[in-house]
Amino acid sequence: MSREVLMAAAMEVVDTNGAGAFSMRALGGFLDCDPTAMYRHFATKNALLDALVDSVVRDGVADLPESDDPRADIRANFRQLRRSLLAHPTLAPLVLRRPPGVGAYWERSDHAVAQLHRAGMDPADAANVYQTLLFYTLGHTLSEARQLARAVEKEGAGARGGPVAQVRPPAELHPDLSDVAPHLREDNEAQFLAGLDLILRDLPR
């Protein structure tokens, strides 16, 4: 049994039953082998999960565009990170286990920073814009993933979650929030992109 088929099987178990229900015993059952056989390839269950997370973070980086529009290329980068994470909603929160400076982020980070540079931004500003984009994307996407994950765990794989930032406070107590609530978009992707554009608002050129 190769490391690759083991990871593929683990991802399948995670996606169908949820990361919470993933266990070495469950994986052993899925692969018809002893639960302890996996320790040949991964020192620990967490090491296996880290490898799965890294593969998701790296997913699709080879296809990132380098057009003549740096802003569009950056948008594509983070939009695709969001989509890769949402493809595995119960696994997504585990990205926090991987520091954002780890190898799995390098290509993606280099692409984003290169576009900021190309748009004429100096390194200090580029660093700030980059970190803001990254952490905003993680915060938004992980919040969305948790809601999706709840739906998956209840209704099984392929369920749809609701809007990520829906707020229904009592209007008497929280008037300002109530005014704004209707503008928190139903469409999570549109809301997400609006935040990216806000951060990229005055990108040079």
Add this chain to the structure above:
Amino acid sequence: MSREVLMAAAMEVVDTNGAGAFSMRALGGFLDCDPTAMYRHFATKNALLDALVDSVVRDGVADLPESDDPRADIRANFRQLRRSLLAHPTLAPLVLRRPPGVGAYWERSDHAVAQLHRAGMDPADAANVYQTLLFYTLGHTLSEARQLARAVEKEGAGARGGPVAQVRPPAELHPDLSDVAPHLREDNEAQFLAGLDLILRDLPR
């Protein structure tokens, strides 16, 4: 045994041993009572953890300033959310279990949105700026908390973590990222505030 002392004890166990080591049996041992006694007050271990998380999210909202500088007040709001979460680094990632529209966020959200309104921003823009600030803060703070938590689990309570976005890629492979890496601040709070200011950059007035 009241619900309050139970939560206080649970928080103490979480902070000293890490949320990963928290269990009903550990809490029972700490309180010198049967591990199943807690089920009188909380239906489930997760319900107990959710209550802890809500108390952290609500922490300090009563003290949020309303000065004559809306931008400073908003900064104070999210800076304080960051600090409350970092005070319990191993618990912090569990905020993702609470949708950001839940009651624990209401006062805090209302305060932030009120300041945006006060600064002359229309509701649609305020909604976008608010959600961007919130998810950026969550992403940045949870990433930082994870590193702190790793240090706590290794060295015990009170340990210090390193910079949240430290990146050391091989310069030949990732030249742009390497240019920018030195500008990713050592000081996590300064880096965090720089991102807030970026998002709030052209707040009216």
Add this chain to the structure above:
DNA sequence: ACCTGAACACCGTTCAAGT
């Protein structure tokens, strides 16, 4: 009315034993 603790159905991981 409240607490107890045995019991059930699980965990991750180790390691001696097999092939």
Add this chain to the structure above:
DNA sequence: ACCTGAACACCGTTCAAGT
């Protein structure tokens, strides 16, 4: 060289039994 499976030290939660 690789897999197996018994065993260890844990889990969350339920429920009959105690007080």
